[in-house]
Amino acid sequence: MSTGTAASSRPSRWRRIRRSPFTHLVLAIVLLSxxxxxxxxxxxxxxxxxxxxxxSGDRILASRVAYAVSDPGVGDIAVFARPESWGARPERGVLRTAVGWVGDIVGFGPSNQDALVKRIIGVPGSTVRCCSAEGHVEVDDRILDEDYVVHDLPFTPGVNDCTTAPQSPRCFGPVTVPSGEYLVLGDNRANSADSVVGCRGTLPAMVDCARFVPRADIVGKVVTVIWPFDRARLFTDGG
Structure with a gap:
């Protein structure tokens, strides 16, 4: 009698566990992670x-799958963890770390991952410089069409360019990207601490003035803005 009672209670207990809101919450967190x-x-x-x-403050989605099946390419907007060569990561207390852990799981709120967002301009082995006679960035001597750049550094051909003294602060390079690394720039060139922030206006280029992003630090390719709703958009190749 007691054996039968114990056996019949086990399925009942399992059903209670499966139906528990706590169980559903744990499963949802695991799936989301x-x-x-x-x-x-x-x-x-x-x-x-x-x-x-x-x-600043836009909520974006970065595809991990995109770079699982192909390498990052010129024009991609990429999320990457701050490389060590880009400066120390901020220190956080226990409470802030705990809150950030929750934010990393649900995708909203503070995050513990010190992630940056920039546009990939140079891939491994390519040579990047600025500027052409008209003030454009060149990759392997090919002028980039960058209609996404609205706020750029001053450049006036013959008045304030890469041949004048002083040089235009837009000028840098040529910089050759090492194997396994990427050169990134911000679209807001006038206010971007990117790969060549230490190289601008220093032609000929100083040795080791550029800082790169290792392939292992690139998290994913930005595919959409999801918040705020009035800025929601999908990104095609080249942004």
């Missing part, structure tokens, strides 16, 4: 360096 670790992850834009393409 798996999706963000392997498929797509939300981020908050941390600065104005990509304005007006991305504004």
């Amino acid at each position: 798996l999706v963000q670790a392997t498929v797509i992850k939300p981020f908050q834009v941390p600065s104005e360096s990509m304005s007006p393409t991305l504004e």
